[in-house]
Amino acid sequence: MKISGAEMLLESLKREKITHIFGYPGGVVLPIFDALYKDPSLQVILTRHEQAAVHAAEGYARSSNTVGVVLVTSGPGATNTLTGLADANMDSVPLVVITGQVPTKMIGNDAFQEADIIGMSRSCTKHNFLVRKISDLPRIIKEAFYIARTGRPGPVLIDFPKDIILEKAEFHYPETVSIRSYNPTIQGNRWQIRKAAQAILKSRKPVIYAGGGIISSNAHKELLELVNLANIPTTLTLMGLGALPGDHPRFMGMLGMHGTYAANMAIHHTDVLIAVGVRFDDRVTGKIAEFSPNSKVIHIDIDPTSIRKNFHVDVPIVGDARVILKDLIEELREISGGEDAFRHFQPWVAQTSEWEKEHPLKYAYDKEIIKPQYVIEKIYQFTQGDCIVSTDVGQHQMWTAQFFKFIRPNTWLTSGGLGTMGYGFPAAIGAQKAHPGKRVISITGEGSFLMNVQELATVVSLDLPVKIVILNNQYLGMVRQWQEFFYGSRYSSSFIGQSPDFVKLAEAFGAVGLRATRPEQVEDTILDGFSRRGPVLMEFQVDPEENVFPMVPAGGSNIEMIFESPGEKDDPKKRDSILTA
Amino acid sequence: MSEVRKHFVQILVENRFGVLSRVAGLFSARGFNIDSLSVAPGLDPSVSQMTIETQGDDHVVEQIIKQLNKLIDVIKVVDLAEFSFLSRETLLIRVNTNSRPGDRDEAFRIVEIFRAKIIDSSPTTYTFEVTGDEDKIEAILNFLKPLGIKEVIRTGKVAIAREDQRLSGKNASRPHPEGELTLNRP
Numbered sequence A: 001m002k003i004s005g006a007e008m009l010l011e012s013l014k015r016e017k018i019t020h021i022f023g024y025p026g027g028v029v030l031p032i033f034d035a036l037y038k039d040p041s042l043q044v045i046l047t048r049h050e051q052a053a054v055h056a057a058e059g060y061a062r063s064s065n066t067v068g069v070v071l072v073t074s075g076p077g078a079t080n081t082l083t084g085l086a087d088a089n090m091d092s093v094p095l096v097v098i099t100g101q102v103p104t105k106m107i108g109n110d111a112f113q114e115a116d117i118i119g120m121s122r123s124c125t126k127h128n129f130l131v132r133k134i135s136d137l138p139r140i141i142k143e144a145f146y147i148a149r150t151g152r153p154g155p156v157l158i159d160f161p162k163d164i165i166l167e168k169a170e171f172h173y174p175e176t177v178s179i180r181s182y183n184p185t186i187q188g189n190r191w192q193i194r195k196a197a198q199a200i201l202k203s204r205k206p207v208i209y210a211g212g213g214i215i216s217s218n219a220h221k222e223l224l225e226l227v228n229l230a231n232i233p234t235t236l237t238l239m240g241l242g243a244l245p246g247d248h249p250r251f252m253g254m255l256g257m258h259g260t261y262a263a264n265m266a267i268h269h270t271d272v273l274i275a276v277g278v279r280f281d282d283r284v285t286g287k288i289a290e291f292s293p294n295s296k297v298i299h300i301d302i303d304p305t306s307i308r309k310n311f312h313v314d315v316p317i318v319g320d321a322r323v324i325l326k327d328l329i330e331e332l333r334e335i336s337g338g339e340d341a342f343r344h345f346q347p348w349v350a351q352t353s354e355w356e357k358e359h360p361l362k363y364a365y366d367k368e369i370i371k372p373q374y375v376i377e378k379i380y381q382f383t384q385g386d387c388i389v390s391t392d393v394g395q396h397q398m399w400t401a402q403f404f405k406f407i408r409p410n411t412w413l414t415s416g417g418l419g420t421m422g423y424g425f426p427a428a429i430g431a432q433k434a435h436p437g438k439r440v441i442s443i444t445g446e447g448s449f450l451m452n453v454q455e456l457a458t459v460v461s462l463d464l465p466v467k468i469v470i471l472n473n474q475y476l477g478m479v480r481q482w483q484e485f486f487y488g489s490r491y492s493s494s495f496i497g498q499s500p501d502f503v504k505l506a507e508a509f510g511a512v513g514l515r516a517t518r519p520e521q522v523e524d525t526i527l528d529g530f531s532r533r534g535p536v537l538m539e540f541q542v543d544p545e546e547n548v549f550p551m552v553p554a555g556g557s558n559i560e561m562i563f564e565s566p567g568e569k570d571d572p573k574k575r576d577s578i579l580t581a
Numbered sequence B: 001m002s003e004v005r006k007h008f009v010q011i012l013v014e015n016r017f018g019v020l021s022r023v024a025g026l027f028s029a030r031g032f033n034i035d036s037l038s039v040a041p042g043l044d045p046s047v048s049q050m051t052i053e054t055q056g057d058d059h060v061v062e063q064i065i066k067q068l069n070k071l072i073d074v075i076k077v078v079d080l081a082e083f084s085f086l087s088r089e090t091l092l093i094r095v096n097t098n099s100r101p102g103d104r105d106e107a108f109r110i111v112e113i114f115r116a117k118i119i120d121s122s123p124t125t126y127t128f129e130v131t132g133d134e135d136k137i138e139a140i141l142n143f144l145k146p147l148g149i150k151e152v153i154r155t156g157k158v159a160i161a162r163e164d165q166r167l168s169g170k171n172a173s174r175p176h177p178e179g180e181l182t183l184n185r186p
Helices: A005-015 A027-038 A050-064 A082-090 A117-124 A134-149 A162-166 A190-202 A212-216 A220-230 A261-269 A321-336 A339-358 A372-383 A395-403 A424-434 A446-461 A477-486 A502-509 A519-531 B019-029 B058-070 B103-113 B134-147 B163-168
Strands: A002-004 A020-023 A043-046 A068-072 A095-101 A127-130 A155-161 A168-170 A206-210 A234-236 A251-254 A272-276 A296-301 A315-318 A388-391 A440-445 A467-472 A512-516 A536-541 B005-014 B036-041 B047-056 B074-079 B085-096 B117-122 B125-132 B149-154 B158-161
Touching: A002 A005, A005 A027, A005 A134, A005 A162, A005 A168, A020 A050, A020 A424, A027 A068, A027 A095, A027 A155, A027 A162, A043 A424, A043 A446, A050 A068, A050 A082, A050 A095, A050 A424, A050 A446, A082 A095, A082 A117, A082 A155, A095 A134, A095 A162, A117 A127, A117 A155, A117 B019, A127 A134, A134 A155, A134 A168, A155 A162, A190 A272, A190 A296, A190 A315, A190 A321, A206 A220, A206 A261, A212 A220, A212 A321, A220 A321, A220 A339, A234 A261, A251 A261, A251 A339, A251 A395, A261 A339, A272 A321, A296 A321, A321 A339, A372 A395, A372 A440, A372 A467, A372 A519, A388 A395, A388 A424, A395 A440, A395 A467, A395 A477, A424 A440, A424 A446, A440 A446, A446 A467, A446 A502, A467 A502, A502 A512, A502 A536, A512 A519, A519 A536, B005 B019, B005 B058, B019 B047, B019 B058, B047 B058, B058 B074, B085 B134, B103 B117, B103 B125, B103 B134, B125 B134, B134 B149
Parallel strands: A020 A043, A020 A068, A068 A095, A095 A155, A127 A155, A206 A234, A206 A272, A234 A251, A272 A296, A296 A315, A388 A440, A440 A467, A467 A536, A512 A536
Antiparallel strands: A002 A168, B005 B047, B005 B074, B036 B047, B085 B125, B085 B149, B085 B158, B117 B125
């Protein structure tokens, strides 16, 4: 029986076990939305902006380790997905984004709502396809899902012209997929793994530096096993939080620009750096020439281009982090002859604990004004970490990364690589769709939240119980912090001041709005807000001038951490705290 | 830092819509140079063969090769610097032949020396076709300059590894340095 391109698309999605589509309708994709209307097995989540649809699909995918699916129309619908695509591409989030396109014959004629989305998205997708023949459609969809979820995951875009959406043909969905030019390496090289194991065993001061690759490859159990086996101090990147339980004794916190003192010191002094599922991002390394200067570097990653892109590597191992960690653990067990072999790490472990005590993450509680870190601590205490947290980008993101302990993988959603303000709230919507019974919290700032505020309509109309926590400090806080430190406190365009009345805003959309302006109201507001059933927005008016510490100035060495604001530096008693260890 | 060297990169790609722009886009997006580029379908019409002349130190070239391999439509990438290889370029050159008496004879002599071919002639010009490696091309252009070159059209270089290197050279099946992985090579 012949079916239309639109129907083929839906059939194919079902074969890929897709149940949710994030999207927004429009001219050329009307036949697809019409087919969706008739087929209740695929649920459409209508966001209020196409960018939010992509972020929502990211949140869905990352919280559940599946592929997120987006469906939008041509032209502006397609171009609005670009920020989301770039975000997913940087953070390796598997997505299949389907954009409508004008009919094949009109492509290139500047037709109404035409955009060359294939050309535009080429550099911000893992791959993209233009469907040129109906007979290619099933294969393209099969390949798109395969490419999105295998290797280093990423977004794949399928551009679907209107005439092919309507055309009818026989439907045969391929059972298997084979792309001769795409065969990701899974198994690590045996000899390299042996070399890595020997280097670890011989080291005296090893450190594990793990990232998002652990979460993508589901390697958290193996990571935990490795840490426990050899008792190795471990730090995680922003993308890796949750890969090792945040309360694990060997977890030193995040590293890098706003990383902990212990993590940055350990990285600086280590003799064997075990990098797993990371890409040596500049926010992690700081001044590259002074990053981990005396270490032998083992780098495990599925993406060969990540290896030696920014940093020298002594033992590169390409493959799946989970598979390689398993082999590495086995190898370590074999050549070490038991856990006693790692006893000589003990002084080093003691040293890292010493650093943790020397400069723990801290802030000064204030009786008069709400400290943003206090709000995050209270949320952690209230939830005990049993929730999914998303953030936007800026100070609130760093404070959440620092003060919220992520116990499980896939419970932390943030825009790491691209740093997309406006990511968090839609991502929380996606996560809530994937986990209807779970508590999902969107921690945000008043700046970021306004970048996708229209999604309040989505949560209200779908009655999604997402809890929104706005840390309102009246500034684009991270911009203000940089201006304070490096631009003589000239707060150019970073003062937002007159934000909308967030309580009324929530109410206007039909959600509940709550506000706390004093420290003693924080706990009650959290209790009240979190015990309500539907979507709740909680605004916390926090200290406008609070800064994120420690901080490594951009381009500085990671051990040049700043613990105080520049104003406080003039106080000779406090000057010592500017460390150049 | 290793020194910046010239590299010829042979790329076998799927003969598909948009592949050239993926490859070219990769070079511009990552800040790599393309000095010359030639593309044509291979023996198997489902693939295309590209030769890109580029330059960079070892670190840059390693990234170029890896990034090219990462493109879904790229089947195989070979850096010819690992082999002994031959490169050729074809030029179509139009020169003046009547600025001074004897120019036409001089042009004819140069054609003979470089084993070029006259493919078109007018009362005031000759048009040559010449094929050769970089030295030869440079030499003939130098010889022709005094006559007055009106126009040069170049194909860009193509290159091929020497047969004995390809079959028995130890580089031919060598995995990537340090066994990091075997880049899409059979």
